[in-house]
Amino acid sequence: MSEITIDGKVCKARAGLTIAEVAKANGIYIPTLCNYRGLKPVGSCRVCTVRVGGRYMAACTQIAVEGMVVENTAPDLEDMRRSILEMLFVEGNHMCPTCEKSGNCELQALAYRYQIMAPRFPFQFPVRQVDASAPKIVLEHNRCIQCQRCVRSIQTEDGRRIFVPQNRSRRRKIGVDPRLVSELTDEMALKAMDVCPVGSILRKEVGFAVPIGQRKFDKKPIGTEIDEEITR
Amino acid sequence: MSKPVIATASLAGCFGCHMSILDIDERILKLIELVEFNKSPIDDIKTFTKPVDLGIIEGGCCNSENVEVLRSFRKNCRILVSLGECAIMGGLPAMRNGIPVKECLEEAYLNSLSVAPEDKIIPNDEELPIVLDKVYPCHEVVKVDYFLPGCPPSADIIWEALTAIVEGRPLNLTYDMIKFD
Structure with a gap:
């Protein structure tokens, strides 16, 4: 200790x-x-x-x-964090009003916590594709923030990765192994969607199940459970 | 002292933000006491008739008319507010930003179903505003002073912002007021 x-x-x-x-x-x-x-x-x-x-x-x-x-x-640290969040918002296409993950999205929740009203950087509006070829999931590359949570967590029983980083730098994106992703179970598809902090991995044929007002970050800011520790 | 003057406009938006302004319910009676409306779809005044204290913009810029209106707002308003996701980041109209304008127009006017299929043209009259290459957030066209996010922003954040600006006090925004959807 x-x-x-x-x-x-x-x-x-x-x-x-x-x-x-x-x-x-x-x-x-x-x-x-x-x-x-x-x-x-x-x-x-x-x-x-x-x-x-x-x-x-x-x-x-x-x-x-x-x-x-x-x-x-420290104020300058908080501002640096805020600027990182703003950069994540402008470098992808984060259309919160249309996103299935809105209200449960960690990027959005951090923006709420930091009260980001508008980013200070110019929007890039990159051209990215939506990949709906897999049977269970949709890959929405417009929203991907390259956190690699899916790469690290979703694996087959024998340890093979289903999500894999492709290319470098601005062209970098998260691809999938076409054969392994076609064998994805419902359970793993759900896990993949949950592990994604944004709305980049979505389960097909379901969405918007939880009404506005009852979603994860509708009432309380992200990190509240840790903040509340202090006062206890 | 005369009442503060407010003007509003809907650019590339759906008028949902204006609906949300009306959603302040009975507080609208108090609003009428507090402020005077100038150019706005709410009172249907088409041109600025006096200097305005607070301009409220809904929607981003998708054509030359939007840019012109926005610039006239900047010129005539002391404080300019972007209201809603479309004004702040382009919103749903900006979903066309990855598609060339030519393809968008062809899809809308040539390749879509029509009641006059033999007569399909892309409208190109000089009276019509020119469509921009992409949809721009308002603050990338003119300087914007305040941003109120939401799709639409809640009546409560609109009310809080309006009264704070009119009374000249700092905004007191609670967690449930700031939402992007």
């Missing part, structure tokens, strides 16, 4: 835990997006960026080490 401070609060840290895990265990919310419980963190979105000794690092990948002094809610 070691000790670190996050925004001045002393936090007990079990050996080997990341800063994000230590913060959560101590009732401090650090926003994450590409990180997902049970999956190996990759630090691809940088929304969880914190400052340790003047250096910026991803809280989801950085292991907490004895004596670390972590800044989490």
Whole structure:
């Protein structure tokens, strides 16, 4: 057991835990997006960026080490996170009013939490295709934020990946193994949709099942369950 | 002191945001006491007749007329507000942004069903506004001061923003007011 401070609060840290895990265990919310419980963190979105000794690092990948002094809610850090979210909004085609995931979307929920009324960057309106060729799921590339949660979590019983990153840089997209995806079970299709933070993986033939007002982030901001830890 | 003057316009939108303005219910009586409406579809005044304090824009810019109206709003209004997703990010009309304009027009006027199939043309009268290459958010055409998201924005966020701006106090937005759908 070691000790670190996050925004001045002393936090007990079990050996080997990341800063994000230590913060959560101590009732401090650090926003994450590409990180997902049970999956190996990759630090691809940088929304969880914190400052340790003047250096910026991803809280989801950085292991907490004895004596670390972590800044989490400094105004410039929060603004940097907000700008990352805004960049994610402008670089894809995020049409919330038409999206099946609206209200359950983590990107949208973070934008609500950070009160993003309009992004400061110009919209890119990239030309991306919708792939509905698989029997159980639709791949909506317009909404993909390259978090790779699906790549990391959805695998066949013998450990083969169904979702795979293709190409590099701006042309990068998440493709599927055509044969493996055609064998996807309902259960795995549901898991894939749930693991996707945005509306990029959708189950076919179902949608808009939960009415507005009862969806995950309709009433309470993302991270509320961790915030409430503090007051308890 | 004279009442603050408000103007509104619907550009490439569906008028849903204007419906949401009317959705403030009986508060509309108080609104009439608080402000005076100028150019707006609500009172059907077509041109600006005096300087306006607050301009409210619904919808993005999809043609030359939208751009002209938006620029006249910027010129005549002290404060300009983008109301709703279409004004802020193009919204549903912007779903055509990945498709060339030629293909859009052909799909709408040449390849679609028609009651006069032998007579299909793409409208091209000089009276008609020219369709832009894509749909633009308002703040990429002129400077916009405030943004109220939602599809449509709730009556409550509209009311809160209107009264805050008119009274010159900071906006007090609660979590359930900011929604993108």
